[in-house]
Amino acid sequence: MSRTLRAAVIGLGSMGANHARVLADTPGVELVAVADPDAERVRKAVQGRPIPGFETAAALLAETRPDFVCVVVPTGLHEEVAMAAIEAGAHVLVEKPIAATLDAARRLADAAERAGVLLTVGHIERFNPAVRELKRRLDEGQGGRVLQVRARRVGPFPHRIRDVGVIHDLGPHDIDIMRYLLDDEVERVYAESRSHIATGNEDLFAGMLRFRGGAMGLLDINWLTPTKERSLTVLCERGMFTVDYAAQVLCFYENYAAAAREGVYASVTEGPMTRYPIASREPLRVELEAFRDAILAGGPPPVPASAGIAALAVAEALVRSGETGLPVSLDEVATLP
Amino acid sequence: MSRTLRAAVIGLGSMGANHARVLADTPGVELVAVADPDAERVRKAVQGRPIPGFETAAALLAETRPDFVCVVVPTGLHEEVAMAAIEAGAHVLVEKPIAATLDAARRLADAAERAGVLLTVGHIERFNPAVRELKRRLDEGQGGRVLQVRARRVGPFPHRIRDVGVIHDLGPHDIDIMRYLLDDEVERVYAESRSHIATGNEDLFAGMLRFRGGAMGLLDINWLTPTKERSLTVLCERGMFTVDYAAQVLCFYENYAAAAREGVYASVTEGPMTRYPIASREPLRVELEAFRDAILAGGPPPVPASAGIAALAVAEALVRSGETGLPVSLDEVATLP
């Protein structure tokens, strides 16, 4: 590796603290600074590490000039902080969703391009080893055409601070994974949402996505389930893949009938189920290594800003559908500010 | 038991053969005849049983005058055969869906009422011991308010003869169970469906139901999955119930936070999960015993015709939504023929 990259973390909530922990022992990276308005969080993050902590992003950027910055602040501050980092000449990883509005997201993407820095979005599930193995198998054609993708991401009510509802908080994970796996764009969506716990934001959500190529996407997301589940089902012509994100487990249920008559989707019968061996790794570590490598290689970013914008547009369309009770086409949100 | 009821089965496909098998050794019931246009099916059904087999419903009804009849013919013939049985003075169990059209269903219900016979619909999942235990617990208030019900009913492509798509074939099971558990009516629906195997009928389906009381229903149904799953999830304020229909397993995931502050839906945290012991029974047997008991008691039928009509109306609304790409209110289908 040619050189060591100097990295900083801005925002030290539970996710930001994880970024700091991982960067601290990532080869080829030196964690040089952290920042958060909460002094206690800063104190914990610098403990036992020979690095300074700052109250503001501005101070951190001015004093330490990092090569790259992880922006792990509340969504409403993504644009302001990421923009400051870009202007300071740093490559930027911004947590998902990329920004609070489509316009803000586009401004960030434009600014990064003008500044010649890499802007990537923390769509961390792409770096889950089980998802990477699934993507590899799909690209090899193991399943044939994808007919339906279902994601279920449910669990207890989170105690961390949120300034958005469950769609914007959790939805981008699976929206991005569906786009990534299908290599296709969402055409229209329909959604229902409810708000049961008095936070002013929706906490129970179900959505349907129609992709241009005809595949069907189902989202089942909420903060009201007293057990945690993060799962994905990819129904294909030749069989069904299932992913348990948390356990990093990938299985394939083979359709014997499809296998028997290649090229013709004749029928569906039960074949063997195989669970593939997956070498477990922390997705955040894989993500940050990928960003490091992209910076050293001069790009492109592991997840382009355009993917973050597309995922945000789908989330906006889902919110609008939940509010209007009608299907929403992605064209309708393309012009949203 | 005051008297033995004389029973007949019309239609001897795989489900009809099951009716005959169960009725043959149900206490208080004597299987007196079976009918099917397929001579081989008749031969098998009467083998080792001292009963006559008929080619037509008309012949069976005329010669044996049964107390009750199970109508297990293709959906398109439900009205004709059930009507003949009603006119012959027999109580009737008709398999789901109750009829091919809402008008036909209403004609059957009216005819049964005029004739003073019981008409029941084979919504068999109500008689699944795990569902009965769930209903009892919901009615006792264990879960508090129901927020969402999800049903998944998927599996390989069926080789038996079908004259309908997957919504009409499998959907009524879960539509009926949702209405039954929630004790509420569907207000509007949205659906997406696809037809991948060239049968002229949809084989991949996803639907959302909005109930009048606000609960959300999700249907995930298809014939394209190379492993069988029939499951139900009932998300409530105080916890989540799950049912595995086939294995007759009922679990409850308790929400500790809700339990802590009765009356206020404060939060959701992970509490214990409990799997209840269920005495396994064949649902068809429970269903036929319930019908026998209802006949001896002079009514009401275990599942009223109105429930069959309501489930059919929801299925019709889902089909229409799948065709139009728009949400459909139940009022819109109320006037369908």
Added chain:
Amino acid sequence: MSRTLRAAVIGLGSMGANHARVLADTPGVELVAVADPDAERVRKAVQGRPIPGFETAAALLAETRPDFVCVVVPTGLHEEVAMAAIEAGAHVLVEKPIAATLDAARRLADAAERAGVLLTVGHIERFNPAVRELKRRLDEGQGGRVLQVRARRVGPFPHRIRDVGVIHDLGPHDIDIMRYLLDDEVERVYAESRSHIATGNEDLFAGMLRFRGGAMGLLDINWLTPTKERSLTVLCERGMFTVDYAAQVLCFYENYAAAAREGVYASVTEGPMTRYPIASREPLRVELEAFRDAILAGGPPPVPASAGIAALAVAEALVRSGETGLPVSLDEVATLP
């Protein structure tokens, strides 16, 4: 099929009633009579069937002269009833264990041979479709050498009548399966047993079997577990098979390292796990069809009497080890009466 075999069932406890149910609709077989000293059991078994019921085996045999008989009486009566059937010229299936003592078992085997009738033992797990598929794969060499076989057969205390302890009641199932799968004989055993519920018989048991070829057998059997489990694990050089007897599920966990270096048992690493599709069938039905076919073919019996004797000898050795606290070699029990 050349001719229809006339069959009878002697003993109508829960297992005997199952024999009658299955024989009543087995092609090529005609159930001609049943017998049990309990009049109510006889009444139930003949209900709806045009066959006579008897109080005694002697009467049944004298009056109906069946081609073959299923002997499903308490173990203490196996010899007497099976001997009577043999003397009446019938082929005999006797439930496991083959007899109450080794001497009785040998007398039965000798008598059958002299009479020229087939004697088979109801080691039903051999007819479990998951076990048959496992046997086929082992014989093809998929796993390589078998290193260890573990069986766990536990559940609630049975309410049916038993005149033996848990070793003789449940042990023969897995002892027979281990001999069958390994195609090898047990050399010595060690066992620990306890009696916790006051029945005079042991109800908690653990045993270790050493096979001549070096494989290790582990038995974990009791009536004190408040959930039912019947499972088998076959650890081989190239991977591990697991069987869930009740669910008829067969899985294989591949050892990648073994696969990499054929012929040398180099190491063990985690490879894929595969669950094979198994066409589910009732093992008793498969067993009785196999006996029917063996009779028509003029033998040999599906499970030879020698297998029943060998399984009984191992069970006797296990009991003796549990009593003495010492390992017992099979040679020691060979001369037992």
Added chain:
Amino acid sequence: MSRTLRAAVIGLGSMGANHARVLADTPGVELVAVADPDAERVRKAVQGRPIPGFETAAALLAETRPDFVCVVVPTGLHEEVAMAAIEAGAHVLVEKPIAATLDAARRLADAAERAGVLLTVGHIERFNPAVRELKRRLDEGQGGRVLQVRARRVGPFPHRIRDVGVIHDLGPHDIDIMRYLLDDEVERVYAESRSHIATGNEDLFAGMLRFRGGAMGLLDINWLTPTKERSLTVLCERGMFTVDYAAQVLCFYENYAAAAREGVYASVTEGPMTRYPIASREPLRVELEAFRDAILAGGPPPVPASAGIAALAVAEALVRSGETGLPVSLDEVATLP
């Protein structure tokens, strides 16, 4: 917390590196030094930490005078290194097994007592949150009398360096847990072991333990299984507990019949199964915090040396039984050197 304890880690294999990682951010503890003869391991362990690394235990002890030391060296070196630490006045945590021989173990215990330092053994499974919750429930009497404990600890062949066989490497975990949960001593054992991979040490093992109070212990341990399982089953009069060590899951299968008639062990029937919520924590962290607290409190150690000696004695008895083919009483090994 009154003061910060200065800690050192001697031995930096994979387990030693974990000790260093955890101690580095344990409140109330300051990691002051590490040692290992392998320079590369030392380099990795001190990277990003302001601490010195040593080649030898002697140098580390002489120069840094730690308050406590974790001894994570090969078993054959336990005595030498732990003794040096004790002589340097440090409290000592030695990994399991406590030493290579019973005599060595006793010498360590005596030395620690004379020196007035705490000596504890790394029986880490006691600090598994699921085990702690189980112990609490057993002590409260939830299960009633324990009848049988089964442990299964199997998985692929380990690539780390070992100087002992599978009994000494993995067995002490479960031997210790059984003694701890039962609060009872092993009376006699029986074992079978095999060596299939040419390392000179046994790699396939099964053992039976008889406790003084009558409980039965079963050990199923090997390095030949191509999937990892670490599980525990505690069969009690009133139900069965199960633990998945790795997933930190604790379940209870209630025996309804026992519950119905308190005081009399009448029968066993299937009651509900409950999975308790467990707050997941890294056992090593809990263990090291417990040792820190014990040092600050002036003792006693979290796991006394006597427990380590007892577990080693049982392991020795199991090895001897495996070699002789006979049961071995614990009295027989009590006088072993």
